Amino acid sequence: MSARFELTRDPRVRHILASRWLPWLLIAATLPFFALAILTGLFGTPAGNRNFGIVFVWVVWWAVLILLLVPFGGRLWCAICPIPAPGEWLQRRAILGPRPGGRLHSLGLKWPRRLRNIWLQNAAFLLVALFAALILTTPLASAFVLLLMVGVALATSALFERRTFCRYLCPVGGFIGLYAQVAPLEVRVKDRSVCATHTVKTCYTGSEAGYGCPWLLYPATLDKNTYCGLCTECLKTCPHDNIGLYLRPPGADLVTGKGHRLDEAYKGMIMLTCALAYSVVLMGPWAALKEAAFAIGTPGWFAYAFVFLAANLVIVPGLFFACAVMSEQISHTTVPLRRLFVDYAYALVPLGLGAWAAFSVSFVFINLSYAWPVLSDPFGWGWNLFGTAQWTWTPYADGLLPYVQWLMLCLGLVGAIGVSLKTARDHHGRQVAAMPIVAFCVLFTLGLVWLYV
Numbered sequence: 342m343s344a345r346f347e348l349t350r351d352p353r354v355r356h357i358l359a360s361r362w363l364p365w366l367l368i369a370a371t372l373p374f375f376a377l378a379i380l381t382g383l384f385g386t387p388a389g390n391r392n393f394g395i396v397f398v399w400v401v402w403w404a405v406l407i408l409l410l411v412p413f414g415g416r417l418w419c420a421i422c423p424i425p426a427p428g429e430w431l432q433r434r435a436i437l438g439p440r441p442g443g444r445l446h447s448l449g450l451k452w453p454r455r456l457r458n459i460w461l462q463n464a465a466f467l468l469v470a471l472f473a474a475l476i477l478t479t480p481l482a483s484a485f486v487l488l489l490m491v492g493v494a495l496a497t498s499a500l501f502e503r504r505t506f507c508r509y510l511c512p513v514g515g516f517i518g519l520y521a522q523v524a525p526l527e528v529r530v531k532d533r534s535v536c537a538t539h540t541v542k543t544c545y546t547g548s549e550a551g552y553g554c555p556w557l558l559y560p561a562t563l564d565k566n567t568y569c570g571l572c573t574e575c576l577k578t579c580p581h582d583n584i585g586l587y588l589r590p591p592g593a594d595l596v597t598g599k600g601h602r603l604d605e606a607y608k609g610m611i612m613l614t615c616a617l618a619y620s621v622v623l624m625g626p627w628a629a630l631k632e633a634a635f636a637i638g639t640p641g642w643f644a645y646a647f648v649f650l651a652a653n654l655v656i657v658p659g660l661f662f663a664c665a666v667m668s669e670q671i672s673h674t675t676v677p678l679r680r681l682f683v684d685y686a687y688a689l690v691p692l693g694l695g696a697w698a699a700f701s702v703s704f705v706f707i708n709l710s711y712a713w714p715v716l717s718d719p720f721g722w723g724w725n726l727f728g729t730a731q732w733t734w735t736p737y738a739d740g741l742l743p744y745v746q747w748l749m750l751c752l753g754l755v756g757a758i759g760v761s762l763k764t765a766r767d768h769h770g771r772q773v774a775a776m777p778i779v780a781f782c783v784l785f786t787l788g789l790v791w792l793y794v
């Protein structure tokens with residue numbers, strides 16, 4: 342606790358975060374870009390590298406998300422994401438709000454208890470990942486995916502309470518939440534004893550000052566970043582000024598050992614496998630594999646899809662389970678195997694984030710120069726709004742790339758080893774029990790290094 346620093350101790354920071362203009366202004370800033378990404382996808386050139394929708398969503402936004410927002414801000418993107426905004430405004434019948442008592446206009450149905458987990462998010466992410474070759478390169482397909490997300494978010498807001506879509510359905514939110522545990526930023530209650538005596542719990546129910554936690558959390562019990570959308574609503578509704586924004590050591594959630602779940606463990610494995618699969622398909626020396634991934638509907642693609650899904654759902658989790666079994670045998674622990682498997686899986690959070698960062702940085706450096714022409718000519722219709730339409734493609738920082746990738750992979754591996762050893766200490770009292778997990782992480786990293794160099 343002593344290593345945390347409360348940013349909201351500064352009255353100016355507190356004032357800004359408690360203002361209703363935040364995060365509204367930031368959403369208002371992202372919304373036009375999002376609308377333009379859909380419009381250019383629907384009506385612009387089908388050439389992906391000349392279309393704003395493709396370049397700005399899958400290169401610029403992705404780079405900002407995975408290299409900056411998630412590692413340093415956790416769910417900061419979710420605080421400014423335009424996708425749930427129309428549904429939320431409809432629920433609130435207000436754009437800036439708040440409505441009296443924070444009352445929402447929706448059927449207010451409760452999400453089914455059996456689905457209160459991230460299995461649907463895991464499935465939705467896998468579906469997008471399976472068709473990634475199409476979605477990431479075809480403007481029309483990309484626009485349909487974005488429209489589908491807004492449509493489902495709107496329908497969910499009309500039927501269910503608060504941000505049910507973000508909490509249980511959004512395929513992007515699923516992995517942001519997982520990796521948000523690494524971030525050095527958190528919203529937490531200052532003093533839980535104050536919450537115990539505040540019977541009204543306005544941070545959950547809402548008040549004249551704002552809405553109850555849109556993410557269906559009770560902030561007093563918040564002990565990890567996974568489901569906190571950093572919306573700052575609880576900073577507005579707590580009458581005792583008992584909620585703060587803190588800086589903390591990176592990865593603090595991962596070493597507490599609290600709230601570990603099988604659906605999140607599987608998310609860690611799916612993300613890790615997808616990072617490896619994309620690296621193999623897009624950067625490996627196997628041209629036939631790349632062709633199969635792009636040739637949707639052909640026998641080659643079905644074979645690719647089968648292997649891709651098997652790797653995500655069976656092969657990688659199976660290998661990891663085998664490592665957990667070895668760990669159990671080394672230590673002769675009485676901790677149930679399922680518990681070990683799930684707890685050790687959190688080591689894959691820093692490993693996966695490092696892998697995604699290393700993978701992303703390559704295509705970002707290679708493709709970022711496409712951003713300048715599409716800024717001037719977003720639809721590819723021959724406009725030249727800012728005089729940059731003719732700027733030619735140039736890969737950036739080519740020679741630097743392998744070093745940056747190395748650094749990111751190493752940081753991920755160091756984090757993974759740290760979490761593995763901590764888990765072993767907690768469960769077995771002996772760090773040596775973590776060796777099979779550490780070996781898994783090292784081999785995975787070496788595989789990526791081999792692919793990248």
Ligand code: SF4
Nearest residue numbers: 419422424507511514
């Ligand atoms: S969960 Fe998804 S839709 Fe919701 S705010 Fe986050 S990214 Fe946006």
Ligand code: SF4
Nearest residue numbers: 554569570572573575
């Ligand atoms: S805990 Fe607070 S900041 Fe986090 S989602 Fe809930 S209301 Fe927003």
